[in-house]
Amino acid sequence: xxxxxxxxxxxxxxxxxxxxxxxxxxxxxxxxxxxxxxxxxxxxxxxxxxxxxxxxxxxxxxxxxxxxxxxxxxxxxxxxxxxxxxxxxxxxxxxxxxxxxxxxxxxxxxxxxxxxxxxxxxxxxxxxxxxxxxxxxxxxxxxxxxxxxxxxxxxxxxxxxxxxxxxxxxxxxxxxxxxxxxxxxxxxxxxxxxxxxxxxxxxxxxxxxxxxxxxxxxxxxxxxxxx
Amino acid sequence: xxxxxxxxxxxxxxxxxxxxxxxxxxxxxxxxxxxxxxxxxxxxxxxxxxxxxxxxxxxxxxxxxxxxxxxxxxxxxxxxxxxxxxxxxxxxxxxxxxxxxxxxxxxxxxxxxxxxxxxxxxxxxxxxxxxxxxxxxxxxxxxxxxxxxxxxxxxxxxxxxxxxxx
Numbered sequence: 001x002x003x004x005x006x007x008x009x010x011x012x013x014x015x016x017x018x019x020x021x022x023x024x025x026x027x028x029x030x031x032x033x034x035x036x037x038x039x040x041x042x043x044x045x046x047x048x049x050x051x052x053x054x055x056x057x058x059x060x061x062x063x064x065x066x067x068x069x070x071x072x073x074x075x076x077x078x079x080x081x082x083x084x085x086x087x088x089x090x091x092x093x094x095x096x097x098x099x100x101x102x103x104x105x106x107x108x109x110x111x112x113x114x115x116x117x118x119x120x121x122x123x124x125x126x127x128x129x130x131x132x133x134x135x136x137x138x139x140x141x142x143x144x145x146x147x148x149x150x151x152x153x154x155x156x157x158x159x160x161x162x163x164x165x166x167x168x169x170x171x172x173x174x175x176x177x178x179x180x181x182x183x184x185x186x187x188x189x190x191x192x193x194x195x196x197x198x199x200x201x202x203x204x205x206x207x208x209x210x211x212x213x214x215x216x217x218x219x220x221x222x223x224x225x226x227x
Numbered sequence: 228x229x230x231x232x233x234x235x236x237x238x239x240x241x242x243x244x245x246x247x248x249x250x251x252x253x254x255x256x257x258x259x260x261x262x263x264x265x266x267x268x269x270x271x272x273x274x275x276x277x278x279x280x281x282x283x284x285x286x287x288x289x290x291x292x293x294x295x296x297x298x299x300x301x302x303x304x305x306x307x308x309x310x311x312x313x314x315x316x317x318x319x320x321x322x323x324x325x326x327x328x329x330x331x332x333x334x335x336x337x338x339x340x341x342x343x344x345x346x347x348x349x350x351x352x353x354x355x356x357x358x359x360x361x362x363x364x365x366x367x368x369x370x371x372x373x374x375x376x377x378x379x380x381x382x383x384x385x386x387x388x389x390x391x392x393x
Contacts, residue, residue: 077348079349080349081250081348081349081350083348083351085348132348135345135351135352136351137310137343137351137352137354139308139309139310139354141287141294141306142287142290142308142309142314143290144308144309144311148343148352150345191344192347194346194350195345
């Protein structure tokens with residue numbers, strides 16, 4: 001009986017190896033500056049919108065990456081109704097990326113985390129400045145028509161983004177990254193989101209947006225930390 | 228796993244494809260009017276309003292096109308002007324007096340403030356009105372009361388037209 005009990009305990013000990021803490025050591029492990037090259041390249045292929053953005057993220061524990069993204073977008077679209085929507089505005093995103101690669105192996109040794117997959121969350125915001133021109137007001141019964149322009153409208157729009165991607169260190173801090181983002185519109189100061197047809201950083205306000213980012217940049221590792 | 232990923236990307240891709248072509252909203256609205264006459268209620272020995280259906284013709288002043296052409300009705304949808312602040316209409320009523328039919332014309336002027344409201348680039352603008360005043364001849368019309376001055380997509384009944392006894 002005693003032998004059996006001892007054997008049982010040692011198996012339990014083996015299965016319950018102490019978990020390695022993933023958040024240990026220095027907190028600050030680096031800083032990255034990236035520019036999105038995907039959107040400008042897609043813009044060159046045509047379309048009504050141009051978008052440019054840069055990202056700044058901080059590496060904490062090689063697992064958490066608080067991030068700030070700043071961008072500027074323009075769009076001009078003539079609808080079937082002949083109304084022209086024209087916008088130029090900056091946009092801002094704040095959020096966090098979470099590295100999916102554990103910085104420490106189960107045996108407690110450090111693992112290289114210069115190439116890692118991640119998931120993230122953003123809150124984004126844009127003060128949308130837009131013009132509406134060639135707006136026809138037609139009074140069918142009275143037989144009158146007027147064409148009007150509504151210029152320099154400013155409305156705020158906010159949205160959430162859920163994303164997943166990969167960051168790769170190519171050579172001594174020169175880093176590439178890509179991410180795919182799923183966006184959902186949260187709020188606007190306009191009476192309805194249809195007023196802000198295109199929101200810089202979000203895209204068309206109707207429906208859920210999907211966006212692909214391809215970035216290139218540089219990572220400044222703290223001290224001798226290049227892992 | 229790969230199949231699930233392809234399925235998710237396909238669904239997400241389809242979700243991002245939204246129609247941007249035509250206006251799908253019904254944005255037509257007009258001022259709504261109800262027609263009343265006063266009838267004597269024996270039980271309370273007072274005149275009380277009663278909804279009144281009769282043959283009605285209606286057109287905008289200076290417009291040949293009839294909005295109603297001898298239509299037997301007690302409710303009217305009246306389009307106020309979008310680009311002018313006064314809308315004038317000719318209301319023609321026909322009633323039977325003894326054995327003959329009497330046709331009477333009244334002119335009604337509606338004074339209103341207009342506001343443009345942008346809906347979307349597909350649908351453009353709507354123009355809502357707020358009735359600020361009413362003036363009318365009194366050949367058959369006794370009075371007009373503005374019940375709800377806002378004429379927009381939500382408005383139900385804006386004015387009551389009371390016809391006089393003949």
